[in-house]
Amino acid sequence: MEFRQSSKLSEVCYEIRGPVIEQADALEEAGHSVLRLNTGNPALFGFEAPEEILQDMIRMLPQAHGYTDSRGILSARRAVAQRYQTLGLEVGVDDVFLGNGVSELVSMAVQALIEDGDEILIPAPDFPLWTAVTTLAGGKAVHYLCDEQADWYPDLDDMESKITDRTKAVVIINPNNPTGAVYPKEIVEGILGLARRHGLMVFADEIYDQILYDDAVHHSAAALAPDLVVLTFCGLSKTYRVAGFRSGWLVVTGPRQHAKDYLEGLTMLASMRLCANAPAQYAIQAALGGRQSIRELTTPGGRLLEQRNVAWEKLNEIPGVTCVKPKGALYAFPRLDPKVHKIHDDEKFVLDLLLREKIQVVQGTGFNWPTPDHFRILTLPQADDLEAAIGRIGRFLGGYRQ
Numbered sequence: 481m482e483f484r485q486s487s488k489l490s491e492v493c494y495e496i497r498g499p500v501i502e503q504a505d506a507l508e509e510a511g512h513s514v515l516r517l518n519t520g521n522p523a524l525f526g527f528e529a530p531e532e533i534l535q536d537m538i539r540m541l542p543q544a545h546g547y548t549d550s551r552g553i554l555s556a557r558r559a560v561a562q563r564y565q566t567l568g569l570e571v572g573v574d575d576v577f578l579g580n581g582v583s584e585l586v587s588m589a590v591q592a593l594i595e596d597g598d599e600i601l602i603p604a605p606d607f608p609l610w611t612a613v614t615t616l617a618g619g620k621a622v623h624y625l626c627d628e629q630a631d632w633y634p635d636l637d638d639m640e641s642k643i644t645d646r647t648k649a650v651v652i653i654n655p656n657n658p659t660g661a662v663y664p665k666e667i668v669e670g671i672l673g674l675a676r677r678h679g680l681m682v683f684a685d686e687i688y689d690q691i692l693y694d695d696a697v698h699h700s701a702a703a704l705a706p707d708l709v710v711l712t713f714c715g716l717s718k719t720y721r722v723a724g725f726r727s728g729w730l731v732v733t734g735p736r737q738h739a740k741d742y743l744e745g746l747t748m749l750a751s752m753r754l755c756a757n758a759p760a761q762y763a764i765q766a767a768l769g770g771r772q773s774i775r776e777l778t779t780p781g782g783r784l785l786e787q788r789n790v791a792w793e794k795l796n797e798i799p800g801v802t803c804v805k806p807k808g809a810l811y812a813f814p815r816l817d818p819k820v821h822k823i824h825d826d827e828k829f830v831l832d833l834l835l836r837e838k839i840q841v842v843q844g845t846g847f848n849w850p851t852p853d854h855f856r857i858l859t860l861p862q863a864d865d866l867e868a869a870i871g872r873i874g875r876f877l878g879g880y881r882q
């Protein structure tokens with residue numbers, strides 16, 4: 481008897497944890513040390529969980545062994561609601577759903593919305609979960625281009641040209657993974673204008689909304705469009721460096737009366753998985769109410785800012801490599817000039833880099849970027865480690881041909 485995977489998975493692609501991982505694991509088993517620059521997991525790079533979060537979780541643990549309300553515990557939902565009230569939004573505890581990370585909520589939000597063949601506008605490059613989840617739900621991920629020449633901002637004309645009568649929603653990832661772009665107000669308003677004109681639901685993935693560098697300002701889509709149904713996704717994984725706790729939220733804003741049926745569906749999906757991990761729900765109030773230590777990391781003298789600077793400078797020093805300066809998030813998405821670096825298969829490039837240098841990055845096509853001329857690197861390692869790793873990537877590229 482042979483068990484085969486469901487044919488529903490045949491079109492689903494998720495490269496961040498893809499086949500290259502197996503090779504990396506095999507190398508480690510063979511005694512090599514692999515520098516894993518593939519997942520945005522701050523804990524792997526020496527970032528500690530804020531003390532106030534740990535203390536609160538430990539204190540609440542004896543009371544956190546039961547199922548909770550399927551939308552989440554009230555104190556955490558209240559803390560989340562207040563976070564968005566300070567942006568001027570009308571949000572109550574009933575508008576908040578807690579989940580096992582943003583990932584679970586993305587899956588629920590998409591599943592609850594689309595019929596087979598419905599379309600969702602998703603950026604290219606994207607955080608590939610959005611595309612994978614849409615495909616798995618029977619929908620079609622339609623990618624709108626972000627323009628590298630324009631600081632990776634979405635191309636609104638391209639986006640509009642891809643809207644059809646099957647388009648149900650548009651995804652905005654801001655600040656962006658993998659490009660690090662932080663969108664100016666006009667761009668967010670431009671996307672919202674399209675959503676308004678074409679009756680689209682807005683999915684705003686704002687998990688990096690506090691990870692901002694230089695003069696970057698985050699513009700919340702929900703706050704700019706109180707007249708639209710916007711689902712905003714955020715959580716503790718990045719800003720509070722506790723990705724393993726699996727703690728995130730989604731907030732529904734705008735004219736909920738136009739989404740009553742949808743929200744009933746979403747509530748049913750939330751009930752079907754009973755509830756999010758309860759101890760991690762207790763981390764939310766402590767995180768949102770406590771010292772926002774992320775700012776000390778992203779402002780001058782801060783580790784994340786310094787690492788972003790090093791990554792950006794050193795990548796641009798490699799001949800035939802250019803990189804737009806990331807203004808937020810934890811990644812850089814450099815371009816390999818096809819005239820200099822003849823790469824036809826970027827998964828092979830990533831594998832060859834892994835085998836030769838024991839450095840694991842993710843190929844651009846893994847983010848649904850259409851051409852094999854980019855890769856994503858984390859800006860999470862210490863500056864010295866990043867400099868050394870990028871130096872090795874540069875030397876590898878110097879002699880690399882496909």
Ligand code: PLP
Pocket residue numbers: 520580581582583584607653656657685687714715716717723726727728
């Ligand atoms: N959205 C984006 C843009 C991400 O980069 C990530 C994780 O890297 C997620 C969502 C998922 O985060 P979580 O750990 O909350 O599931």
